Amino acid sequence: MLKEYHADLHIHTCLSPCASLDLSPRRIVERALEERLDLIAITDHNIARNVPAVMHQAEKFGLKIIPGMEVQSREEIHILTLFPDWPSLSAWQDVVLEHLPQIPNDPEFFGDQPIVDEEGNILEFEERLLINSIDLSLNEIRSQVLQRGGLFIPAHFDKESLSLISQLGFVPFDLEPDALEMGRKTQAALLPDPRDPSAAVPRIVCSDAHQAEDIGRARSVFLLAEPTLGELRLAFQGKEGRKIVSLVLPGSSEGQGG
Ligand SMILES: [Zn+2]
Ligand SMILES: [Zn+2]
Numbered sequence: 001m002l003k004e005y006h007a008d009l010h011i012h013t014c015l016s017p018c019a020s021l022d023l024s025p026r027r028i029v030e031r032a033l034e035e036r037l038d039l040i041a042i043t044d045h046n047i048a049r050n051v052p053a054v055m056h057q058a059e060k061f062g063l064k065i066i067p068g069m070e071v072q073s074r075e076e077i078h079i080l081t082l083f084p085d086w087p088s089l090s091a092w093q094d095v096v097l098e099h100l101p102q103i104p105n106d107p108e109f110f111g112d113q114p115i116v117d118e119e120g121n122i123l124e125f126e127e128r129l130l131i132n133s134i135d136l137s138l139n140e141i142r143s144q145v146l147q148r149g150g151l152f153i154p155a156h157f158d159k160e161s162l163s164l165i166s167q168l169g170f171v172p173f174d175l176e177p178d179a180l181e182m183g184r185k186t187q188a189a190l191l192p193d194p195r196d197p198s199a200a201v202p203r204i205v206c207s208d209a210h211q212a213e214d215i216g217r218a219r220s221v222f223l224l225a226e227p228t229l230g231e232l233r234l235a236f237q238g239k240e241g242r243k244i245v246s247l248v249l250p251g252s253s254e255g256q257g258g
Helices: 025-034 051-059 086-098 138-147 164-168 229-237
Strands: 003-011 039-045 064-072 078-082 114-116 122-125 151-154 219-224 243-248
Touching (some): 003 064, 025 039, 078 138, 086 138, 151 229, 219 229, 229 243
Parallel strands (some): 039 064
């Protein structure tokens, strides 16, 4: 039986230096439930050390978490990398941290990077600055993610910075992303120009929440059998009746389908 699932697949925790410190696992789960989201992805910058705590917290309330990470490529392009389970994400995190420059964080300038428990108690601080490019290209990231059974989704792909369009000017025809996340400011133009070669790639919207209030502000509604990464993949491919039903933006109750 297929049913509609509301998903916000791009949410930061307090571990991202640019995110609010109130984004504890407990608060994230609370907000997702308030917003009636069925599944969310946790995607901190170049790290996943707060994902297990969010997964444990969510499990108590039957909320489904897709474990993920927002990686910054050598070309300064942000990519959402989403995985079927924690072990595959953990293995990917090891690779990313190996390729992250050894530059210490300056909390005064960039913000703190706390690793927390489910309640938000600080266990330790991540000392390496997380908002940096890793030494892997877009294509290297893609092949590593695919090898691990993950989804490769360029983040805010049409944004004016740190995106495919800002860095390359186009979506490379051989990149074959699973989907494209639309930037928050450009989400108004939901339907791509049919002459655009990337028009065939499914598009999603997410909140890219850096503070608790933003969770669920933009979301994608999917028709799935269950809230899993495998089902999301089927929806992106439009297979077996799975699909993206609608894109919901701030201020609108329903967006256009896509
Ligand atoms: Zn980003
Ligand atoms: Zn982000």
